[in-house]
Amino acid sequence: MDVLALRYERSTRRLRLGLHRRTVGPFAGELALPGVLLRRGERIRDAAARALAKIDVRSDAAGQLVTFDEPNRDPRGPTLSIATWAVTTDSGSATWQRFDELPDLAFDHRRIVADCRPRLAGMLWRDSDFTRRLTGDEFLATDALALQAELTGATPDRGNLNRTLAALPGLTRTDRLASTGRGRPGTVWAWTP
């Protein structure tokens, strides 16, 4: 069970993946996705929470992405890996890296990330739970832009994204503005419930 722990850093407008430096076992000293072996009868969600504890991060939710079953992925022997996502606001003890600046990772974790990134990108704006956790309760269109850019690797059109936001159920634009320094201040978007 490996977790893609995501954290959106509002100040820098970067989306980062939480990595964990291994201390033991194979690939000791290298960075890896936080992961644990699934205990018999354990729920995926609980295992994800255990994995996140490795980087001192809390997150109450996680969703499953895919299951990898290549027998050679772990030199200790063949194991399944269920890849899951989680979103957090804690920075914990993790090393946080952007998707576009990923260092080498232990096991087949680069492959896992490469495989899961487009899935996460596809969930943005479509999976409201996922989306809302990433954006937080309130955000600016620029944050939305940054999130999509970080996930997909390409900056979307501002105008089109504004319309996407306007069409999202549960999301409304407030009449408040937020200034970031220079330039025209942006409108604050807020989730309803």
Place this chain on the structure above:
Amino acid sequence: MDVLALRYERSTRRLRLGLHRRTVGPFAGELALPGVLLRRGERIRDAAARALAKIDVRSDAAGQLVTFDEPNRDPRGPTLSIATWAVTTDSGSATWQRFDELPDLAFDHRRIVADCRPRLAGMLWRDSDFTRRLTGDEFLATDALALQAELTGATPDRGNLNRTLAALPGLTRTDRLASTGRGRPGTVWAWTP
């Protein structure tokens, strides 16, 4: 590990799911998806083959759908279930039932099928491996129509489906016709490689 074993019956133009009557354990006597417990280090594909052996069916390929982890799904204790699909032409020793005429099933298998059916429907025409196994090397547009109807529960528009087929890479319409009895004979579609 549970397998949704699919079989397209050309003569009746029905898509059927292979079910297995349990002889032991909980739910003995009831119908269930063929499944096995994943052995340590076993590949999903191999486990699926073992499961299919329960209904005396061979199939060289399978793909994963989702993983279910509800702890109460099996009265023997909490177990994960990776749902996978497989397509076969053998009838084996299974009970074959249409999606729309599913009897009660053991465990949470009805839920699994309900959850996976739309996923399978979404794979049709998009996942060429899956699609090709269902249709066989050659088929008529009517078979395509039947497949989509059986998977989605609604008959699509014939004209639109014809165009969908025409746009599929690797698929070509031959100049051969096939008569089914009464009515105008249909054109044979064939996969290239």
Place this chain on the structure above:
DNA sequence: ACAAAAGTGTTAAAATTACACCCATGG
């Protein structure tokens, strides 16, 4: 006034859907 940042408007292209109409075969 100008550059930077945010937002609106308009249009083009593509995909989805719906439906009317024409063709080929068996009785």
Place this chain on the structure above:
DNA sequence: CCATGGGTGTAATTTTAACACTTTTGT
């Protein structure tokens, strides 16, 4: 010649994408 099944044509609708233009702020 007509019912049945198969196929083509056309148009409306919606989605996605692209790009030009306007507004608001700080310096």
